[in-house]
Amino acid sequence: MARPYDKAIADIAHYVFHFKLDQGDETIWERARMALLDALACAIETAATSLEARTLIRPLIRDTIISGAFQVPGTGFKVDPIEGAFDLGVLIRYLDHNDALGGAEWGHPSDNLAAILPVMDWLSRASISGRSGHTGPPVTMATLLEALIKAYEIQGCYQMQNAFNEYGIDHVVLVKLASTAVVSWLMGLTEEQIMASISHIWMDGHPTRVYRSKTSTTPRKGWAAGDAARRAVQIALYVRAGQPGAPEALTAKPWGFLARTFGERGFEFSRPFGTWTIRNVFFKTMPVEGHGISAVEAALLQRQKIVDQGLSEPAKHIERLELRTSEAANLIINKAGPLQNAADRDHCIQYVVALSFLKGSAPEATDYSDGSPWAVSAELAHLRRKISVHPDPQLTRGYLDLDIKSIGTGLTVVLVDGTVLPEVLVEYPIGHVRDTRTKQALQKKFMHNMAYLFSETEITHILHAVENMNTPVIHLVDLLARPVAKGRL
Numbered sequence: 001m002a003r004p005y006d007k008a009i010a011d012i013a014h015y016v017f018h019f020k021l022d023q024g025d026e027t028i029w030e031r032a033r034m035a036l037l038d039a040l041a042c043a044i045e046t047a048a049t050s051l052e053a054r055t056l057i058r059p060l061i062r063d064t065i066i067s068g069a070f071q072v073p074g075t076g077f078k079v080d081p082i083e084g085a086f087d088l089g090v091l092i093r094y095l096d097h098n099d100a101l102g103g104a105e106w107g108h109p110s111d112n113l114a115a116i117l118p119v120m121d122w123l124s125r126a127s128i129s130g131r132s133g134h135t136g137p138p139v140t141m142a143t144l145l146e147a148l149i150k151a152y153e154i155q156g157c158y159q160m161q162n163a164f165n166e167y168g169i170d171h172v173v174l175v176k177l178a179s180t181a182v183v184s185w186l187m188g189l190t191e192e193q194i195m196a197s198i199s200h201i202w203m204d205g206h207p208t209r210v211y212r213s214k215t216s217t218t219p220r221k222g223w224a225a226g227d228a229a230r231r232a233v234q235i236a237l238y239v240r241a242g243q244p245g246a247p248e249a250l251t252a253k254p255w256g257f258l259a260r261t262f263g264e265r266g267f268e269f270s271r272p273f274g275t276w277t278i279r280n281v282f283f284k285t286m287p288v289e290g291h292g293i294s295a296v297e298a299a300l301l302q303r304q305k306i307v308d309q310g311l312s313e314p315a316k317h318i319e320r321l322e323l324r325t326s327e328a329a330n331l332i333i334n335k336a337g338p339l340q341n342a343a344d345r346d347h348c349i350q351y352v353v354a355l356s357f358l359k360g361s362a363p364e365a366t367d368y369s370d371g372s373p374w375a376v377s378a379e380l381a382h383l384r385r386k387i388s389v390h391p392d393p394q395l396t397r398g399y400l401d402l403d404i405k406s407i408g409t410g411l412t413v414v415l416v417d418g419t420v421l422p423e424v425l426v427e428y429p430i431g432h433v434r435d436t437r438t439k440q441a442l443q444k445k446f447m448h449n450m451a452y453l454f455s456e457t458e459i460t461h462i463l464h465a466v467e468n469m470n471t472p473v474i475h476l477v478d479l480l481a482r483p484v485a486k487g488r489l
Contacts, residue, residue: 005195006250008267009202012177013194015273016150016185022275031278032145033466035099035152038283038442039110040073040462040480041449042098043091047074047482048452049365052342053094056223057087068125070118073480074453084118085179085233089226095365096222096346100282100290102328102399102407103160107171109281111225112151115179115232119186120144120473128474136188141476142469147182149278154178156277160402161268167261170207172228177201179232187240196245200235202257203249214335217344270402280405283431285441286362291329291407292349294426296363298411299356301424306413315357315379317415321387323349324410324423326399330391336384342368345375353411354383398427407432453482 004010021028046053057072059079069078072087079087089111092098098110120139127134137143155178164173177198184197207227211220239245250258250266258266288296299321306314335348345351345368352363355374359367367374374380398406408427414420428434430441450459462479465471 003247005199005245005247008250009195009198009247011273012154012181012198013191015154016181016194017191019150019273021146021149025275028149028275028278029145031281032149034283034439034442035110035148035278035281036113036145037446037463037466039092039098039113041446042093042095042110043088044074044453044480045097045365045449046091046094047072048449050094052219053090053222056090056094056226059083068122068129068131070121071477071481073477074482076481076483079118081118081122082230082233082237084122085115086223086226086230088117089114089229090223093225094222095287096289097284097287097365100284101156101159101277101280102282102290102405103156104163104400105159105165105171105174106290106328106332107155107159107174108225109152109155109178109277111172111175111229112155112179112182113148114226114229115175115183116144116147116151116186117473117477119183119233119236120147121477123186124472124474134188136186139186139473140469141466141471141473143186144473144476145469147186149275150273151178151182152277152281153273153275154181156281157269157271157273158267160270162262164206165209168208168210169261170209170212170224172224173201173206175225176204176206176228176232176235179229180235183233184236184239187236189236189240193239193245195247196243197236197239199245199247199249200238200243201232203246204231204235211343212332212347217341217347219341219343221343221347276402280433282407282433283438283442285431285438285445287346287365287368288352288363289333289347289349291326292333292352292409293431294407294409294429295323295325295329295349295353295411296356297426297429298409298424299353300360300362301426302411302413302421303357303360305421306415315354315383317417318357318383318386319414319416319418321353321383322412322414323353323387323389324392324412324425325349325389325395326408327391327396328399329409330389334389339375342370342375348384349389350384350387351380353387354380357383395427405432 070084124139126132155174180197184194211218303314311317333349339345395408398404406427410423410425412423430437465476
């Protein structure tokens with residue numbers, strides 16, 4: 001008799017295979033469409049504007065002809081689904097503009113779209129051409145949204161109470177986990193095969209967080225999720241080809257993942273898998289590390305107060321800035337000293353706050369580049385040194401409490417004449433589910449980003465495709481492609 005799979009593995013497979021989404025709950029479907037459109041808008045923004053990302057995405061071997069290839073959104077590149085997962089993952093994540101979710105662990109659930117979309121496109125084209133039959137769910141918009149919701153939920157439930165960061169493991173391990181589960185289901189694998197695929201994830205090595213650390217932040221943080229999505233597709237294909245799993249990949253002694261990492265307590269969960277994550281994910285309306293967005297909003301509000309006093313050039317009147325924030329923000333983005341690259345700058349709360357005071361508006365992706373005047377601004381560097389960051393127990397509790405889920409930062413300003421501007425506290429910045437401005441801001445972001453490469457008519461067609469649950473996924477992918485003659489890449 002075959003050994004049963006570890007419960008944590010079996011629970012994911014059962015959720016993916018058997019959990020029925022409420023077709024009448026329009027909230028989850030609307031949020032899923034918002035998540036899809038936002039991720040696509042991030043991908044198009046990167047494809048159109050990031051020189052760094054362009055060096056990463058392209059066919060590994062030029063002039064290779066791939067039958068039924070996935071055309072990477074915003075580009076003319078045609079690649080296999082494994083490379084497609086990496087390329088799309090880079091485009092979604094590179095500018096740090098896609099959605100975010102905080103907890104004991106942090107992460108970006110829309111990273112999972114990078115595995116889902118190329119696999120669905122490939123399955124559909126292979127089936128239409130007759131190269132292979134498709135035994136999985138229909139390759140339509142309804143299935144795409146379901147896969148996205150379930151991937152979000154797997155990643156989100158693990159993030160809430162399981163701090164992989166405490167063991168130096170990067171959060172993209174959860175992208176790999178969630179993506180593997182859903183793409184295995186999309187490929188038509190059995191529940192047993194889905195468990196086998198998941199077991200391979202826990203047998204994998206996992207990236208460390210060093211490329212997100214205070215002293216070693218590098219551009220790899222922008223392609224780590226794409227790397228995880230690529231591996232997810234690869235693992236699912238191995239199992240599809242007949243590779244068995246390891247039922248005790250988590251609990252085996254002494255080499256199972258838990259025995260070597262989390263210990264006997266194993267994983268902890270605040271709730272069973274459902275639809276919580278898609279309802280509560282935080283959408284980023286500015287390319288700022290998620291924990292720093294409330295600080296930017298607070299900075300702009302305080303800046304306006306200085307302007308209202310009749311003081312021009314507000315930054316020149318600042319003696320010091322005191323930031324009160326969560327422990328997560330303090331750990332991830334509190335940085336002193338020189339910043340080495342764009343990745344380093346967008347993960348520095350002092351940089352984004354100082355930039356906001358000097359610029360008078362929220363940061364843009366180009367403000368972090370080595371070629372930006374802000375990157376070498378002596379005035380910005382001087383103002384950075386006037387900013388102190390203090391982790392606050394109350395804001396940390398609000399951040400971790402699933403009934404509150406605030407992303408709070410309080411900012412107090414002391415002016416050179418001794419005047420103290422009382423703290424401005426932002427707990428639910430724009431992009432949070434509790435902020436009524438979120439939906440309109442996302443629509444504006446989508447239209448702005450898509451306009452880099454698409455006409456208004458083309459954008460309308462994309463929106464209609466996403467709204468129609470019966471849209472074939474290949475139709476959406478075709479709409480997102482940019483022929484080489486028109487594209488920027």
